Amino acid sequence: MxxxxxxxxxxxxxxxxxxxxxxxxxxxxxxxxxxxxxxxxxxxxxxxxxxxxxxxxxxxxxxxxxxxxxxxxxxxxxxNTQQGKLWQTAIRLSDYPAWRNLESPSNSRDDNDVMKLLYASELDTILNSGLELLCKQERKVLSMKINGCSTEEICSTLGINKLNSWVALSRARKKIRHYLNHNWYEVA
Structure with missing residues:
Protein backbone atom coordinates (compact mmCIF):
# COMPACT_ATOMS: atom_id res chain seq x y z
CA MET A 1 0.00 0.00 0.00
CA ASN A 80 -31.43 -8.03 -14.11
CA THR A 81 -30.58 -10.88 -16.38
CA GLN A 82 -33.55 -12.90 -15.11
CA GLN A 83 -35.40 -10.08 -13.36
CA GLY A 84 -35.33 -7.90 -16.43
CA LYS A 85 -37.11 -10.64 -18.35
CA LEU A 86 -39.65 -11.01 -15.58
CA TRP A 87 -40.27 -7.27 -15.43
CA GLN A 88 -40.81 -7.10 -19.17
CA THR A 89 -43.13 -10.09 -18.89
CA ALA A 90 -45.23 -8.36 -16.24
CA ILE A 91 -45.60 -5.25 -18.38
CA ARG A 92 -46.39 -7.31 -21.44
CA LEU A 93 -48.99 -9.38 -19.62
CA SER A 94 -50.64 -6.29 -18.18
CA ASP A 95 -51.33 -5.17 -21.76
CA TYR A 96 -52.23 -8.58 -23.15
CA PRO A 97 -55.91 -8.55 -24.21
CA ALA A 98 -56.68 -12.17 -23.38
CA TRP A 99 -54.28 -13.37 -20.72
CA ARG A 100 -55.16 -17.04 -21.11
CA ASN A 101 -54.54 -16.98 -24.87
CA LEU A 102 -50.79 -16.96 -24.24
CA GLU A 103 -50.74 -20.74 -24.60
CA SER A 104 -52.56 -20.83 -27.92
CA PRO A 105 -50.81 -22.65 -30.79
CA SER A 106 -50.66 -19.49 -32.89
CA ASN A 107 -48.26 -17.81 -30.49
CA SER A 108 -44.57 -17.69 -31.20
CA ARG A 109 -41.99 -19.62 -29.20
CA ASP A 110 -41.20 -16.53 -27.18
CA ASP A 111 -44.76 -16.49 -25.80
CA ASN A 112 -44.17 -19.95 -24.33
CA ASP A 113 -41.11 -18.56 -22.59
CA VAL A 114 -43.33 -15.83 -21.19
CA MET A 115 -45.57 -18.45 -19.59
CA LYS A 116 -42.58 -20.06 -17.89
CA LEU A 117 -41.46 -16.72 -16.52
CA LEU A 118 -44.96 -15.85 -15.33
CA TYR A 119 -44.76 -18.44 -12.58
CA ALA A 120 -41.49 -17.21 -11.12
CA SER A 121 -41.94 -16.70 -7.41
CA GLU A 122 -40.28 -13.31 -7.32
CA LEU A 123 -42.58 -11.86 -9.94
CA ASP A 124 -45.55 -13.35 -8.14
CA THR A 125 -44.50 -11.72 -4.87
CA ILE A 126 -44.01 -8.33 -6.50
CA LEU A 127 -47.32 -8.49 -8.36
CA ASN A 128 -49.22 -9.53 -5.22
CA SER A 129 -47.77 -6.67 -3.22
CA GLY A 130 -48.77 -4.30 -6.03
CA LEU A 131 -52.32 -5.67 -6.08
CA GLU A 132 -52.72 -4.58 -2.46
CA LEU A 133 -52.39 -0.96 -3.56
CA LEU A 134 -55.34 -1.11 -5.96
CA CYS A 135 -58.82 -0.06 -4.92
CA LYS A 136 -61.24 -2.91 -4.22
CA GLN A 137 -62.96 -2.90 -7.62
CA GLU A 138 -59.70 -2.60 -9.61
CA ARG A 139 -58.19 -5.48 -7.62
CA LYS A 140 -61.25 -7.69 -8.22
CA VAL A 141 -61.41 -6.91 -11.96
CA LEU A 142 -57.68 -7.47 -12.50
CA SER A 143 -57.64 -10.66 -10.42
CA MET A 144 -60.59 -12.06 -12.34
CA LYS A 145 -58.96 -11.14 -15.66
CA ILE A 146 -55.69 -12.80 -14.59
CA ASN A 147 -57.69 -15.92 -13.70
CA GLY A 148 -59.13 -16.04 -17.21
CA CYS A 149 -62.60 -14.58 -16.68
CA SER A 150 -64.24 -12.92 -19.66
CA THR A 151 -65.49 -9.35 -19.53
CA GLU A 152 -69.06 -10.67 -19.38
CA GLU A 153 -68.23 -12.89 -16.39
CA ILE A 154 -66.55 -10.00 -14.61
CA CYS A 155 -69.52 -7.71 -15.25
CA SER A 156 -72.11 -10.22 -14.04
CA THR A 157 -70.12 -11.24 -10.96
CA LEU A 158 -69.37 -7.68 -9.85
CA GLY A 159 -72.62 -6.13 -11.08
CA ILE A 160 -70.93 -3.54 -13.29
CA ASN A 161 -71.22 -2.67 -16.97
CA LYS A 162 -68.54 -3.31 -19.62
CA LEU A 163 -67.32 0.26 -19.65
CA ASN A 164 -66.75 0.23 -15.88
CA SER A 165 -64.87 -3.07 -16.11
CA TRP A 166 -62.65 -1.77 -18.90
CA VAL A 167 -61.90 1.45 -17.01
CA ALA A 168 -61.10 -0.47 -13.81
CA LEU A 169 -58.88 -2.89 -15.74
CA SER A 170 -57.07 -0.07 -17.52
CA ARG A 171 -56.45 1.81 -14.26
CA ALA A 172 -55.28 -1.34 -12.52
CA ARG A 173 -52.82 -2.11 -15.33
CA LYS A 174 -51.41 1.42 -15.23
CA LYS A 175 -51.02 1.31 -11.45
CA ILE A 176 -49.32 -2.10 -11.56
CA ARG A 177 -46.97 -0.89 -14.31
CA HIS A 178 -46.10 2.20 -12.22
CA TYR A 179 -45.65 0.05 -9.11
CA LEU A 180 -43.31 -2.35 -10.89
CA ASN A 181 -41.32 0.51 -12.36
CA HIS A 182 -40.76 2.13 -8.97
CA ASN A 183 -40.54 -0.88 -6.66
CA TRP A 184 -38.66 -3.40 -8.69
CA TYR A 185 -35.46 -2.99 -10.65
CA GLU A 186 -35.79 -0.27 -13.23
CA VAL A 187 -34.72 -1.95 -16.41
CA ALA A 188 -36.81 -0.28 -19.06
Whole structure:
Protein backbone atom coordinates (compact mmCIF):
# COMPACT_ATOMS: atom_id res chain seq x y z
CA MET A 1 0.00 0.00 0.00
CA UNK A 2 2.83 2.38 0.73
CA UNK A 3 4.15 1.89 -2.79
CA UNK A 4 0.74 2.89 -4.16
CA UNK A 5 0.60 5.99 -1.99
CA UNK A 6 4.10 7.09 -2.99
CA UNK A 7 3.62 6.49 -6.71
CA UNK A 8 0.30 8.26 -7.29
CA UNK A 9 -0.80 10.08 -4.14
CA UNK A 10 -3.53 7.66 -3.10
CA UNK A 11 -3.95 6.74 0.56
CA UNK A 12 -5.83 3.41 0.63
CA UNK A 13 -5.43 3.07 4.39
CA UNK A 14 -7.58 6.22 4.81
CA UNK A 15 -10.37 5.35 2.36
CA UNK A 16 -12.74 3.88 4.93
CA UNK A 17 -12.27 6.90 7.21
CA UNK A 18 -12.51 9.59 4.54
CA UNK A 19 -14.87 8.13 1.97
CA UNK A 20 -16.96 5.24 3.35
CA UNK A 21 -19.83 7.41 4.64
CA UNK A 22 -19.99 9.37 1.39
CA UNK A 23 -19.88 6.24 -0.79
CA UNK A 24 -22.48 4.53 1.39
CA UNK A 25 -24.79 7.51 1.02
CA UNK A 26 -24.34 7.47 -2.75
CA UNK A 27 -24.96 3.72 -2.88
CA UNK A 28 -28.13 3.97 -0.75
CA UNK A 29 -29.66 6.16 -3.44
CA UNK A 30 -29.35 3.38 -6.00
CA UNK A 31 -29.35 0.10 -4.09
CA UNK A 32 -31.41 -1.76 -1.51
CA UNK A 33 -29.96 -1.07 1.95
CA UNK A 34 -28.84 -4.66 2.50
CA UNK A 35 -26.43 -4.42 -0.47
CA UNK A 36 -24.82 -1.07 0.30
CA UNK A 37 -22.03 -2.26 2.58
CA UNK A 38 -21.03 -5.11 0.24
CA UNK A 39 -20.91 -2.85 -2.82
CA UNK A 40 -18.84 -0.23 -0.98
CA UNK A 41 -16.38 -2.92 0.13
CA UNK A 42 -16.23 -4.25 -3.44
CA UNK A 43 -15.49 -0.69 -4.53
CA UNK A 44 -12.53 -0.46 -2.18
CA UNK A 45 -11.17 -3.82 -3.37
CA UNK A 46 -11.53 -2.83 -7.02
CA UNK A 47 -9.84 0.49 -6.26
CA UNK A 48 -6.89 -1.30 -4.64
CA UNK A 49 -6.49 -3.43 -7.75
CA UNK A 50 -6.78 -0.40 -10.02
CA UNK A 51 -4.61 1.91 -7.88
CA UNK A 52 -1.43 1.44 -9.96
CA UNK A 53 -3.34 2.80 -12.98
CA UNK A 54 -4.65 5.88 -11.13
CA UNK A 55 -3.25 8.94 -12.94
CA UNK A 56 -4.39 11.65 -10.57
CA UNK A 57 -6.59 13.50 -13.10
CA UNK A 58 -9.38 13.56 -10.50
CA UNK A 59 -9.61 13.57 -6.75
CA UNK A 60 -9.51 10.33 -4.84
CA UNK A 61 -13.22 10.68 -3.93
CA UNK A 62 -14.32 11.27 -7.52
CA UNK A 63 -12.30 8.26 -8.66
CA UNK A 64 -13.79 6.05 -5.93
CA UNK A 65 -17.29 7.29 -6.78
CA UNK A 66 -16.77 6.34 -10.43
CA UNK A 67 -15.68 2.85 -9.34
CA UNK A 68 -18.74 2.65 -7.06
CA UNK A 69 -21.04 3.57 -9.94
CA UNK A 70 -19.44 0.86 -12.09
CA UNK A 71 -19.97 -1.68 -9.28
CA UNK A 72 -23.63 -0.68 -8.98
CA UNK A 73 -24.06 -1.01 -12.74
CA UNK A 74 -22.39 -4.44 -12.66
CA UNK A 75 -24.70 -5.51 -9.83
CA UNK A 76 -27.81 -4.55 -11.78
CA UNK A 77 -26.54 -6.16 -14.96
CA UNK A 78 -26.14 -9.44 -13.14
CA UNK A 79 -29.35 -9.12 -11.16
CA ASN A 80 -31.43 -8.03 -14.11
CA THR A 81 -30.58 -10.88 -16.38
CA GLN A 82 -33.55 -12.90 -15.11
CA GLN A 83 -35.40 -10.08 -13.36
CA GLY A 84 -35.33 -7.90 -16.43
CA LYS A 85 -37.11 -10.64 -18.35
CA LEU A 86 -39.65 -11.01 -15.58
CA TRP A 87 -40.27 -7.27 -15.43
CA GLN A 88 -40.81 -7.10 -19.17
CA THR A 89 -43.13 -10.09 -18.89
CA ALA A 90 -45.23 -8.36 -16.24
CA ILE A 91 -45.60 -5.25 -18.38
CA ARG A 92 -46.39 -7.31 -21.44
CA LEU A 93 -48.99 -9.38 -19.62
CA SER A 94 -50.64 -6.29 -18.18
CA ASP A 95 -51.33 -5.17 -21.76
CA TYR A 96 -52.23 -8.58 -23.15
CA PRO A 97 -55.91 -8.55 -24.21
CA ALA A 98 -56.68 -12.17 -23.38
CA TRP A 99 -54.28 -13.37 -20.72
CA ARG A 100 -55.16 -17.04 -21.11
CA ASN A 101 -54.54 -16.98 -24.87
CA LEU A 102 -50.79 -16.96 -24.24
CA GLU A 103 -50.74 -20.74 -24.60
CA SER A 104 -52.56 -20.83 -27.92
CA PRO A 105 -50.81 -22.65 -30.79
CA SER A 106 -50.66 -19.49 -32.89
CA ASN A 107 -48.26 -17.81 -30.49
CA SER A 108 -44.57 -17.69 -31.20
CA ARG A 109 -41.99 -19.62 -29.20
CA ASP A 110 -41.20 -16.53 -27.18
CA ASP A 111 -44.76 -16.49 -25.80
CA ASN A 112 -44.17 -19.95 -24.33
CA ASP A 113 -41.11 -18.56 -22.59
CA VAL A 114 -43.33 -15.83 -21.19
CA MET A 115 -45.57 -18.45 -19.59
CA LYS A 116 -42.58 -20.06 -17.89
CA LEU A 117 -41.46 -16.72 -16.52
CA LEU A 118 -44.96 -15.85 -15.33
CA TYR A 119 -44.76 -18.44 -12.58
CA ALA A 120 -41.49 -17.21 -11.12
CA SER A 121 -41.94 -16.70 -7.41
CA GLU A 122 -40.28 -13.31 -7.32
CA LEU A 123 -42.58 -11.86 -9.94
CA ASP A 124 -45.55 -13.35 -8.14
CA THR A 125 -44.50 -11.72 -4.87
CA ILE A 126 -44.01 -8.33 -6.50
CA LEU A 127 -47.32 -8.49 -8.36
CA ASN A 128 -49.22 -9.53 -5.22
CA SER A 129 -47.77 -6.67 -3.22
CA GLY A 130 -48.77 -4.30 -6.03
CA LEU A 131 -52.32 -5.67 -6.08
CA GLU A 132 -52.72 -4.58 -2.46
CA LEU A 133 -52.39 -0.96 -3.56
CA LEU A 134 -55.34 -1.11 -5.96
CA CYS A 135 -58.82 -0.06 -4.92
CA LYS A 136 -61.24 -2.91 -4.22
CA GLN A 137 -62.96 -2.90 -7.62
CA GLU A 138 -59.70 -2.60 -9.61
CA ARG A 139 -58.19 -5.48 -7.62
CA LYS A 140 -61.25 -7.69 -8.22
CA VAL A 141 -61.41 -6.91 -11.96
CA LEU A 142 -57.68 -7.47 -12.50
CA SER A 143 -57.64 -10.66 -10.42
CA MET A 144 -60.59 -12.06 -12.34
CA LYS A 145 -58.96 -11.14 -15.66
CA ILE A 146 -55.69 -12.80 -14.59
CA ASN A 147 -57.69 -15.92 -13.70
CA GLY A 148 -59.13 -16.04 -17.21
CA CYS A 149 -62.60 -14.58 -16.68
CA SER A 150 -64.24 -12.92 -19.66
CA THR A 151 -65.49 -9.35 -19.53
CA GLU A 152 -69.06 -10.67 -19.38
CA GLU A 153 -68.23 -12.89 -16.39
CA ILE A 154 -66.55 -10.00 -14.61
CA CYS A 155 -69.52 -7.71 -15.25
CA SER A 156 -72.11 -10.22 -14.04
CA THR A 157 -70.12 -11.24 -10.96
CA LEU A 158 -69.37 -7.68 -9.85
CA GLY A 159 -72.62 -6.13 -11.08
CA ILE A 160 -70.93 -3.54 -13.29
CA ASN A 161 -71.22 -2.67 -16.97
CA LYS A 162 -68.54 -3.31 -19.62
CA LEU A 163 -67.32 0.26 -19.65
CA ASN A 164 -66.75 0.23 -15.88
CA SER A 165 -64.87 -3.07 -16.11
CA TRP A 166 -62.65 -1.77 -18.90
CA VAL A 167 -61.90 1.45 -17.01
CA ALA A 168 -61.10 -0.47 -13.81
CA LEU A 169 -58.88 -2.89 -15.74
CA SER A 170 -57.07 -0.07 -17.52
CA ARG A 171 -56.45 1.81 -14.26
CA ALA A 172 -55.28 -1.34 -12.52
CA ARG A 173 -52.82 -2.11 -15.33
CA LYS A 174 -51.41 1.42 -15.23
CA LYS A 175 -51.02 1.31 -11.45
CA ILE A 176 -49.32 -2.10 -11.56
CA ARG A 177 -46.97 -0.89 -14.31
CA HIS A 178 -46.10 2.20 -12.22
CA TYR A 179 -45.65 0.05 -9.11
CA LEU A 180 -43.31 -2.35 -10.89
CA ASN A 181 -41.32 0.51 -12.36
CA HIS A 182 -40.76 2.13 -8.97
CA ASN A 183 -40.54 -0.88 -6.66
CA TRP A 184 -38.66 -3.40 -8.69
CA TYR A 185 -35.46 -2.99 -10.65
CA GLU A 186 -35.79 -0.27 -13.23
CA VAL A 187 -34.72 -1.95 -16.41
CA ALA A 188 -36.81 -0.28 -19.06
Missing amino acids: EAIAKSNGLEPQMWSIRHQDYLSTMARRKLPSDLVEDIVQDTFLAALKAAPRFRGHSSERVWLTAILNNKITDHYRKA
